[in-house]
Amino acid sequence: MSPRLRGPVVAVLLAAIAFAGCAQPSHRTAAQLGGDPERGAVLMVREACGACHVIPGIQEAHGEVGPPLTGFARRTMIAGLLPNTPPNLARWILTPQAIVPGNAMPDIELSPREAADMAAYLETLN
Amino acid sequence: MKRWLGLLLRLGLPWAAGLASVGVVGLGVVLTGAFNTTASTPHAAPIAWVTHLTMTNAVKRNATQLSNPPAFTPADVLDGARTYDANCGVCHGGPGVARAPWVGGMTPSPPFLLDASRNWTSKELFWIVRYGVRMTGMPAWDQTLSEHDVWNLVAFLKALPNMSAADYARATAAQPAPAGSGLARTP
Numbered sequence: 001m002s003p004r005l006r007g008p009v010v011a012v013l014l015a016a017i018a019f020a021g022c023a024q025p026s027h028r029t030a031a032q033l034g035g036d037p038e039r040g041a042v043l044m045v046r047e048a049c050g051a052c053h054v055i056p057g058i059q060e061a062h063g064e065v066g067p068p069l070t071g072f073a074r075r076t077m078i079a080g081l082l083p084n085t086p087p088n089l090a091r092w093i094l095t096p097q098a099i100v101p102g103n104a105m106p107d108i109e110l111s112p113r114e115a116a117d118m119a120a121y122l123e124t125l126n
Numbered sequence: 127m128k129r130w131l132g133l134l135l136r137l138g139l140p141w142a143a144g145l146a147s148v149g150v151v152g153l154g155v156v157l158t159g160a161f162n163t164t165a166s167t168p169h170a171a172p173i174a175w176v177t178h179l180t181m182t183n184a185v186k187r188n189a190t191q192l193s194n195p196p197a198f199t200p201a202d203v204l205d206g207a208r209t210y211d212a213n214c215g216v217c218h219g220g221p222g223v224a225r226a227p228w229v230g231g232m233t234p235s236p237p238f239l240l241d242a243s244r245n246w247t248s249k250e251l252f253w254i255v256r257y258g259v260r261m262t263g264m265p266a267w268d269q270t271l272s273e274h275d276v277w278n279l280v281a282f283l284k285a286l287p288n289m290s291a292a293d294y295a296r297a298t299a300a301q302p303a304p305a306g307s308g309l310a311r312t313p
Contacts, residue, residue, distance in 0.1 A: 007141065045168035046230045051237035059174045065240040065287075097222065102291050104240065106224035 034086065035113070035120030043118050047108055056125055066105060072122040079103070089119035165233040174234070181259055185246070189253040198281035206282025207297035209275050213267070214239075220298070222291030232263050243284045251280045 041058060044050065050061025054068035075084045079100055082088040094115040096105040110118075155161050169177065196202075210220075217236040219225040229236055242251065256276045258266030267276060282297075289297070 042168060043230075046233075046235050048225075048230075048235040048237050052240060059168060059171060060178060063238075063241060064244070065238070102222060104221040104291055106219055106222055108224045108230075109227040 035090070035116035035118070037117070037121040037124045039114075040117035040119070040121030043110075043114055044121060047110075047118075049118075052105070055122075069122055069125065072125040074126060086116070086119050086123055089122060090115040093118050165231060168233060168235075177234075177261070181262070185250050185253055185259075188257075189247065189249040192249045192252060195248040195252065195280060196277055198277075198284065202278045202281040203285045204297055205275075206278035206280070206285075207294070209271065209279055210282050211298035213271070214279070215298070217263070220291075221286070221289055221294040223294065234262055236263065239283060240286055243287060248280050248284060251283055252276055255279055 044055060044058050044061070049055060050058050050063055052063040052065035053061060054064065054070060055061035056070055072084075078084050078088055078092045079096070081099065082092060090112065092099055094110055094112060095107050096103060097107045168174070210218075215223060216226045217229050217232075219238045221240060225236065225238075246254070254264070256266065256268050256271075256273070258264045271279075286294075
């Protein structure tokens with residue numbers, strides 16, 4: 001390719017990639033035994049978890065109100081209280097006020113399935 | 127002269143063609159409805175990046191034209207807490223307090239504001255609250271809250287990082303201030 005064409009061609013390709021990136025994220029519909037991390041990631045954006053937590057792989061998730069969730073799969077305890085297992089994590093996400101009353105993290109209206117999906121996402125963070 | 131024109135054409139034409147093709151694709155997206163405008167899934171990463179950065183920079187640029195905020199008193203914080211509870215908490219929640227359940231269906235999702243004052247200056251917070259943010263669902267409050275009310279909201283947001291869930295519950299427990307109840311602040 002001649003050098004004078006290279007710049008514009010690269011620019012057009014980059015624009016095409018940007019448009020492609022705007023396509024819908026794919027949804028897995030197959031029922032799985034555990035939570036679905038992909039659905040969990042979408043829920044974490046929708047529920048604005050990133051306003052208070054740094055969460056790798058989640059848009060705009062650089063809040064520093066609560067602890068960063070970086071490397072969460074390696075974390076030993078949840079809220080310094082519960083052993084870090086997927087069921088415990090789902091329980092914490094669902095009802096943090098029942099576990100540590102008066103803490104800043106609200107009980108949000110989620111189904112147990114949604115909490116399990118969010119837990120599944122966090123357990124992928126190594 | 128002729129050489130310059132030749133050089134301009136040689137270098138400029140490919141760029142013009144490239145930009146035109148991007149424009150054609152963009153127009154195609156606009157005219158065919160290929161862009162998904164539903165709120166049920168989050169923004170794609172490039173859209174989130176462009177829109178959020180545009181908003182952040184516009185707020186930072188415009189807020190500089192405001193005069194300095196008044197000195198905030200504990201009474202201002204308390205008044206701001208009640209105004210916040212009556213008008214803002216439904217979408218933004220509070221320490222230990224969830225947003226309304228339907229708010230998770232908004233795109234972009236309204237943030238919790240516990241550390242908003244760590245990321246924005248008082249003037250920037252005033253600018254966002256008073257004039258709103260297009261295409262996010264954040265209304266301009268200049269029709270329903272006085273400047274005094276909005277500064278008190280800013281006073282509250284500044285105090286928020288030091289409030290526990292119990293502090294917040296106490297501050298908002300009193301009679302909520304209805305929108306537009308503020309007195310005009312004398313400069």
